[in-house]
Amino acid sequence: MSTALPLLDLPNKALELVIQCMEYTETVGFSLTSNKTKESVRSLKLNMEKIDLRVNNIITIRLDSEEGSPSAMVWRFYPEEEDSPGPIPVYMPARVTGEITQRSVVEYQNPGLQIQEWVEHLQYIFSIEDIQNLSFAEENCKFDWNSLKDAFGKFKIITLFFHDVCSLECAQTALRHFPSARNVTPFNSSFNDPSHYRNILIQNWDLLVLGDEQFMSLKIGLDDILLMNSRDITIQSPTLTDKMVNRFFKHWIRGSNPRMELARFAFGNQVVRKEIVLKGLEYQEVTMDPMEGEGEEEVQGYEIRRNDGTVGTISIEPTDQGCDVYFQIFELF
Amino acid sequence: MSVEPEVPIVQVEEVRENPVLYKIISSDNHVFTISEHAVKLSKTLWDLITNLGLTAENALDNPIPVENVNGKNMETIVQFCERHKYDEEEPEYTNYIREFVLPEWDRQLLSIDNEELFQLILATNYLDIQKLMDYCCRVIGDMAKDKTPEELRIIYGIPTDAEDDALERSASDSPGPSG
Structure with a gap:
């Protein structure tokens, strides 16, 4: 068997080039191996600007750039038992997959990080301060709300996004648990009748987007x-x-x-x-x-x-x- | 001053179209000839040639000693530079480095064990040959394909944080220079 290639002993210029030759999912894996590799990746200032969290039957992290990156990634975190009935606490992932759309997928045992630690790690290596979207994509949230709040409540969440199947009750609960969000975007037929959520209309959001041709x-x-x-509203009706x-x-x-x-x-x-x-x-x-x-x-x-x-x-x-x-x-x- | 080679000259490639040739002596006294177009791929060597004032007339009489690169690496480097001497300039980085595919000839050339590859990169870095550096790094970057963090740790010999801490402690505990 060939000996290891001592990557961290290479000149900085070479180390940077090697990392730049990796797919972003591989770069993330590399950054997880030690504090030194984490710092090496961060120092490259790689082009990734947005982190979105999505809550459905599992928790997913999506990373992208503002203009849409060819290296946009989706990281999925799977529990030990996938069929647990809700509400469940935010779990320690057993298995993770990292996918660059239509190009590559990596899958491995979770290297001991809680999901919020994954978020922090990704924020750190890509120097991203905020969570752009926290989105809900199930009729009723499978996760225990207090546990979700403990996991993600400390992050600065810009937008709460409610996908089509998310119930209004679920959305209202999410709004109560993540009061620091500044924007609300429901693409969701539960929001067809504004008389059911006037409490949301009167809040002083930075951005409120209501209506979607496809879903509403x-x-x-x-x-x-x-x-x-709200400061900024978009209405399509x-x-x-x-x-x-x-x-x-x-x-x-x-x-x-x-x-x-x-x-x-x-x-x-x-x-x-x-x-x-x-x-x-x-x-x-x-x-x-x-x-x-x-x-x-x-x-x-x-x-x-x-x-x-x-x-x-x-x-x-x-x-x-x-x-x-x-x-x-x-x-x- | 001209250095007399102690081992036979390694003629890597005959260069008919360009009569200007230079001689390079590796750290272990192997002598290589290299064409002007090829040697220009090495910024270090070309700066040296320019500074020494070597010309078509006196180049072969004045071999250039390169003490940081052994004969094995120099042979690979000369082969590479001769192969790529007429290549067009590569585009600037950004996504280029991530997306370019290593040509088969170069993949074969760089199919060497990790220790050799490591030494070749150090030599390439010293001689400042950007294209070879890109290609070597592509080979090393490709080792990460489909690997878990633990596998990457092994492939790239990455110490754990505990090992790094222990190393740092032992370095700070060791007595400094007396004086």
């Missing part, structure tokens, strides 16, 4: 929109109308939704008439840059002014599906 048929009304206390948006703007002028900085009203097949959106509003026409991802040509904007002097700009931008009405609040006079 959101029944939004003007009263629901006026309850929203078949009940959304140009008239409703126009009425919303009139309420905003009189002082509603004071925290709002950006609203996106996404219309699918519904007809959006500019004259209805702007009806009865005193506005000033301006040209402005399009919203990110909405092309490059300048768009027409319509500035409206609230009673306290705050200016908001309305723009109507065509999309592949129909059109979006944006409302941006730029400054306070």
Whole structure:
């Protein structure tokens, strides 16, 4: 048998190149072998920027870059017994798999790390501070909530994400146990009727995304929109109308939704008439840059002014599906 | 000053299209000839040649001693440089290093045991041959395929944290230089 190749005795330049030749899943495995290898990997500043945690029948960690990395990884953590009835505590994984989509999979016995220690390790080697998404993908959470909170409550979680099958009750419980989350995104038919979760609408989120063409048929009304206390909202709903948006703007002028900085009203097949959106509003026409991802040509904007002097700009931008009405609040006079 | 070789010259490849040849003497006194295009792949050697003012006229009379590289590694290095002397420049890193596939000829050349590979990398690093360094590191990186952390520890001879700590303690306990 060949002797070991003493990798850590190589010149730094060579060590770095060797690590860069590995798949990211192999790099993670290498980083787990000692503190020195952990530091070596961290020092490379590898391009991985987002960590998502997903809770379904097992717990999964997904890593990706902002623009989508060819080395995006999914790490899955399996318990000793996979068929345990819930609620169960967050387990010490018996087996882990690391997958780079459609390219490679590694699988091995867990090297003695709790799942939260895995999260910490991945955060450390890729220098990622926050958990971008904590998502729930079962109708009822299989895990004991206090145990989940103990495991993940100390992390700074940006967004709580509720997949299609997650029940509203499960989502409400998650919101109670992870109150530090700043954003809420349900792509989930349990959220079709906002009258069932007005307590969520009135919270001061940084971002609230409601409605999805594929998974939801959101029944939004003007009263629901006026309850929203988020900085940034996105609403996609078949009940959304140009008239409703126009009425919303009139309420905003009189002082509603004071925290709002950006609203996106996404219309699918519904007809959006500019004259209805702007009806009865005193506005000033301006040209402005399009919203990110909405092309490059300048768009027409319509500035409206609230009673306290705050200016908001309305723009109507065509999309592949129909059109979006944006409302941006730029400054306070 | 010219150094007289103690062993026969190893003629790795006859270079007809480029008459400028240089002589290199390894640490164990093996002598190699290498063409100008090939030797340029080594930044260290080419800097040396430039600084010494070697020219087509006097190059063969002035062998270059390389004390950090033995004959075995130098032979591999000269073969590699002759093989790749007309290659186009590689793209900058980022994903290139991760994704490039080692050509079969090079894989054969680098099918050597780990100790030899380790020494070859040290020699390559000293001679500053980027392409050979990339290729050697590709071979070593490929050893990680489908391996568990424990297997990686064995393959790469990685000490455990306890072993590292013990080593550090014994280093700090040992008496310093007297004086």
